Amino acid sequence: MIRGEEVLKHNTTESCWVIVHGQVYDVTNFLGDHPGGSTVVLRHAGKDVSEIFDPIHPKGILGETLTMKQILGPVDPASSITKASLPRTNVENTSPENKALPLSLCMNLDDLEMSACRVMSRRATTFITSGADSLASVRRNRKDWSKIIFRPRVLRNVARADMRRNILGKKSSLPFFIAPMGMAKLAHNEGELALVRGAVAKNIPYCVSGYSSIRHDELMACHKESGKGGFLFYQLYVAKSGEDATRQLIRTARNLGYEALFVTVDAPVIGKREEDERYKAELDYAARGAEEIVRTPQTTSNEAPPVLRGTHSYTLSWDDLRYIRDAWGASSGPVVIKGIQTAEDAKIAADMGFDGIYLSNHGGRQLDYAPSSIRTLLEIRRFCPEILSKVQIFLDGGIRRGTDIIKALCLGATAVGIGRPFNYGIALDGLAGCNKVTQLLSDEIETTMRLLGVTDLGQLGPEMVNCRALEEQLPTSLKSFHAEPRARI
Amino acid sequence: MIRGEEVLKHNTTESCWVIVHGQVYDVTNFLGDHPGGSTVVLRHAGKDVSEIFDPIHPKGILGETLTMKQILGPVDPASSITKASLPRTNVENTSPENKALPLSLCMNLDDLEMSACRVMSRRATTFITSGADSLASVRRNRKDWSKIIFRPRVLRNVARADMRRNILGKKSSLPFFIAPMGMAKLAHNEGELALVRGAVAKNIPYCVSGYSSIRHDELMACHKESGKGGFLFYQLYVAKSGEDATRQLIRTARNLGYEALFVTVDAPVIGKREEDERYKAELDYAARGAEEIVRTPQTTSNEAPPVLRGTHSYTLSWDDLRYIRDAWGASSGPVVIKGIQTAEDAKIAADMGFDGIYLSNHGGRQLDYAPSSIRTLLEIRRFCPEILSKVQIFLDGGIRRGTDIIKALCLGATAVGIGRPFNYGIALDGLAGCNKVTQLLSDEIETTMRLLGVTDLGQLGPEMVNCRALEEQLPTSLKSFHAEPRARI
Amino acid sequence: MIRGEEVLKHNTTESCWVIVHGQVYDVTNFLGDHPGGSTVVLRHAGKDVSEIFDPIHPKGILGETLTMKQILGPVDPASSITKASLPRTNVENTSPENKALPLSLCMNLDDLEMSACRVMSRRATTFITSGADSLASVRRNRKDWSKIIFRPRVLRNVARADMRRNILGKKSSLPFFIAPMGMAKLAHNEGELALVRGAVAKNIPYCVSGYSSIRHDELMACHKESGKGGFLFYQLYVAKSGEDATRQLIRTARNLGYEALFVTVDAPVIGKREEDERYKAELDYAARGAEEIVRTPQTTSNEAPPVLRGTHSYTLSWDDLRYIRDAWGASSGPVVIKGIQTAEDAKIAADMGFDGIYLSNHGGRQLDYAPSSIRTLLEIRRFCPEILSKVQIFLDGGIRRGTDIIKALCLGATAVGIGRPFNYGIALDGLAGCNKVTQLLSDEIETTMRLLGVTDLGQLGPEMVNCRALEEQLPTSLKSFHAEPRARI
């Protein structure tokens, strides 16, 4: 047994130990591979980090990640163990304005967001709400939806309102899915489990983040137990440690039974999420004072050069998709490219034969001043409309209303992803909150369909929306458009 | 005589009784047909609901709607009767800021609105002001008027300013009418009676809502008593209980002497009016706590499937207009289609031979992100200008100024409807408030005419307005335009 | 001598007396001709109105306007005389925030406005700042200037910066003039006298309002006494009492020596200036309580029909300009048409041979949603650019900066009028404040010229401004354009 006092001495890049649930781990060699960067580990080096570790890591992950030599053994409970902790804000606040609204008084997703931000810890709020740089992408994501006006038709029999949608071969009850967002335990103890149950309850897809804070096998088990309905897809972050590690991730996902693979391509590095970085800087400042902490590029254990904010593979290219496709297997279900932001890249992905493309700027968390996904969709309509009949198109970013969803579908999207709102939902009340999100959107979609004069999502088309305000801001020509033909995979 | 304690036990969907003015009614079988949904009835089931019932229902309506078997007899006044009540807000507020402005200090309709909202109950304010979803339609309705600039001509003899307008064959003194809004008793005890008297006083039309809170025969009697002037039109909500019920409504209206029939076509379901729903949710929450109330689709006593927010007929189609036209009769006066929002539907209605089309998004209360009526009018000018000479065109939504009215007339409208402001007017002072609304608009129209250099509304034309800001946002082409020719009725 | 108690009884439309400086006048028959309407007179009927009367009327005007029979003789000073008074606001306020800034700390015209509004009476502030209806014209007037961007040229020798401008044949030191605004005594005791002196001091023109609160002969005398420099023009409001009265006004102006005649054509009726009307309504309310006062159309002593807000001639037409031109005389100096708001009317006026056209929406005080004068100028450039070389073009509305003035000149204006700011200037410090306004603008013009690379106003041209933002909002065609040729006068 190792004494806490001893562990506390190992708090540097030369020797960095931490305690998690009574076990001491030597994470020195792992520092460069930590997806959140080494700084955040060093901040709590030498201490018992269980309380901080739990909400963002799957159970048992350390044991799987580290070698036996790095698992040093149990800490002596009788010794003096220093607990790492984070300041908790808001959560104990009991003034009336800071209480969550009951779900029954939440009329829309904005109510849910406002209410959830009253009860989440600052750590969770910061992670979930943050966006890149000046938040221009975040704001434009929402605003662009509001620039589209409907053209509703009247005097059509709308007794029926069929909201079912074929999504990657699955019959979803609704034309949206739960978009991948990492570390759902930050929002609620049940984390991704609540989202799996919510997907089952409403029979919609859930694309699980590669950064799930619950083990993927647990999620799959939960899915099976929860009864019929719902579909699980896997969102891949390509590992920077190389092709082998990535193949391993893919094979595991396939073997667990995920029904589609979403390959993330808009995150060669992590965006500059200032509120996130500010939160971390304030923790450092509280711990170490004004001393400037130089941000060091993240290194990796293999030979790749260190790269600033380089959490995942920053070498990923169109050619690499071939081995990813292979690792997933031809018969394992569809593959979707997630993070497309231009017509050019949409066309390449479609021409290569992928099953779907996912228009996204990562919720405004990566590049600032990125195009909203609806702008990219309009670009596709203008410059390569032929792909609309070849691939399924998904998109996300700033969707908060049934009207937003219908607008996307009118313009050719198969389905849309909803991210942050589901986190707000579970933060408020786990599965019930998750279901509330689905219910609100479903209700809005149904009413919007009838008021537009349609009874089936297949009747939606571009003639039902007026997009002039956005179309006037598209590029007038794309000179580089036909420059990059690629072979089908 | 039935004891109050007994009535109170009947408070479920299995057996639902209520007391109105001393009479006990069994409304169990009627729950699915209640236009406001069953939830609102169940909320007060078993109680004396007279106080809540009165402001929104015509006198005697229960007796007419229910069968003899459902009228259970008088309640025992000596027994313990539970009175249902609503929280009343604002109305007793006596702080100086919350007093109504005297009418003489209201310089425009915005002053009237601000003043009325100080004195109306929350129930009334909520119902009158609310709009769909995010209020985008409500806001755009008002803003679009402000995007039009005048092109005034000078040095014309404007001693005369003739504001008379032929509206559906009637000689109105002014080019606007009182638009249909339900349940005027919410705003003022006299309710629709004050509006009838106001229409007579100023010799303008009043299109009475199908949801009048005063019986239509009383309104007609009032009209006759009030002297010469004014015209009453009837706004039809097509009943979901079927064609027979609808024919009955139409025949009644015709027999009472309504001079035109306005068929509402933009309300197959009721829009998601969030402030309305929030108000109801807060009542439920106050009564029953946090327990989530699942919104159940509204069912009906006939075989139609239940439909969310399905208050009226959700099967109404162009073909049904034929029986409606028949029921009204060829010689009973004009028929107008109310709720047209696209050039396509305007053309269909005009080609079918209706007398008027009414461009409206229902005051922003139905579909969010609907086009404003002035946008639809500009669409008509671009894509089917020929109909401007075939039908009279009416429109409403966001009109608060004489300048708004003149702009609509310049672009081809025959007359415009004014809704909420008349409610604010009567809320402040019954007939006097109603007349104030008319007077303010009349005064603004007259001065605007002279400053534009016109002496007669017939001189107004598109060359007197600059609409570039709106024209740039119209669709550039309508592919679906000639797809739906229909036979004349 | 008449006793005050007796006078007080004459307070109705049947018999309306007032006391001014000890003299009793019977103004009953004059009520319909009072330019401010009869209501304002009746409000103070029977009282000594000297204090209210003085700031807005030239001395001795009652004696000139009324017949001998209407001048009833002196009031008995020993009797009980009721003094009419107005509530005075702000002016006694001594809290630090409400003190005027010293002129030396006013860096621009906005500073002057803010400072003046701290010290003027509410009556003055209301009259000077008010605008039509919703203030859309007032706001657009200012905002449109900000939409024009300069295209400055560098590396030009700018030692010289010649700001002189030929205005209607006079050599003005600067390319702007004091625009007509009535009743300057409201702002400062010296009223229009301070403005005459300011025009002389800086050698610029001053176009005196027909509603001068100082007698025109006094102004002319002041001009002669004040030394060389400055030019006085006369702004004509055509009288509603008929051609004879108008000819008389013109002859008087000509005989006094005014050097140009500006005929106001945008005021057939007065605009609905709501703050003005609110102020009057509040006075009535304070005096008479909530009783609604019905606004009666203004009548006149001749046979013309009564017209709402009909202060001046509302029959004035292009044909009437002939007698106006005649009354002024061919050799009496130029005639300018003031209040042109469309290219069509600009072309008519130019084709008729007038010397100048004055683009103006009356400072946003007449028609709401009127085009700003810069929009009208751009219309002229697009649809009838040939008139730019035939007439001098003046404009006003929202000009607060030297940059605004330079923009107008680049686009073809000869000179611009500055109105409200000169009122703010004199409100702060009479002649010194007037000169401060001129100095600030002169200073800004001079610096702007050099930074644009010009040394002479003649070098300014359309290539030095980028007006795309406004040009995109002009009408694309004017169908009615060549419809109204008229003979030259």
Place this chain on the structure above:
Amino acid sequence: MIRGEEVLKHNTTESCWVIVHGQVYDVTNFLGDHPGGSTVVLRHAGKDVSEIFDPIHPKGILGETLTMKQILGPVDPASSITKASLPRTNVENTSPENKALPLSLCMNLDDLEMSACRVMSRRATTFITSGADSLASVRRNRKDWSKIIFRPRVLRNVARADMRRNILGKKSSLPFFIAPMGMAKLAHNEGELALVRGAVAKNIPYCVSGYSSIRHDELMACHKESGKGGFLFYQLYVAKSGEDATRQLIRTARNLGYEALFVTVDAPVIGKREEDERYKAELDYAARGAEEIVRTPQTTSNEAPPVLRGTHSYTLSWDDLRYIRDAWGASSGPVVIKGIQTAEDAKIAADMGFDGIYLSNHGGRQLDYAPSSIRTLLEIRRFCPEILSKVQIFLDGGIRRGTDIIKALCLGATAVGIGRPFNYGIALDGLAGCNKVTQLLSDEIETTMRLLGVTDLGQLGPEMVNCRALEEQLPTSLKSFHAEPRARI
């Protein structure tokens, strides 16, 4: 030795003495040549001005500027010496909100600005932040960057992110430089020395202002001592005292070793910087009360006429560039024309053969409503794209983000200048603050490059940005475009 009492008497334009560091100077004849105008000198005439003088003047400058006759000798320290002082605001403020943020908590340049403004004196804040007239240029400078949207490409190997840029033949580590801003000692005691050290530390260019508050020879010495890296350019303000003085300035700069000459052409006079002028007016008001101080045009000791705000040469023309080019010498390094604001002038400068053109409106400090530099760059792309391959293009104004810099480079800029932020940086912590500015921008550029899919600045191109919003506001044609061919120098 001269007694302080005697000095104090010399406080007029007839005889104006000041004391600086114990020495008495007669500056009477220099008043007209003082770059800041004579008023500011007269305000403190007769007093010891050392404290005010130091932050904005290089050491020893008086001795160099004045003749021996004007250096009157030492003041008697035992006599009564009146010290001139300025009110100091903010700087002693110790309330928590007014403390600077530690650098480690500044996440972006806006944080640095906000923090610096909490600690700088009002004099410094005013000088650094102020802009021309209404601040329209200042605001548009920033806003225009936000109108450009990226078009990011995915799936490119971005392990590398090479930010190096060839700037005027020098290999800079980053594509930006420290733009010239005068009087850096106002922000921090080390003034320009901290900026030189910062340029060396990060190996970027620094273009030193002609108004350096540190002697140019000291800066050069500092550069040499600071080790390898960084480049110093010289910003020339052409002297109004004539060609000889200008030649002297240039020769000195060349001999000291400045590596490029930037000729300022947008400042024939100083812009009307109202906050600056307000600050001075308040000082005068505090000293002398409400007495209006007439702004007198600045005169010079030679025969040129006095010119309002005429601090530098106001006769500078394209032809004068010839002698400037000569004085600098053909082999002394590149010459850049700074302050170009139109395509026309850009083309002239390029055709004349200069090495670079610097698009700038002087940080919005000169002409109000000037085009932003990005608009001028877009004009060049539209009307004379051929010059993009002939000269290096620099620009500045409103750049606060790495994304702004990448946008400029996509559209053809070689590098951009960063001005005010470096002042904020040194105000907070001298060299460390300067380095923080560079580090933040470098970090943002690097992450933006990778998220755009580029590894080298040379891969940036116009296809990576969507500029529709700005392109729609460019002039559609330039009639004057080919009017001014000039010979190559």
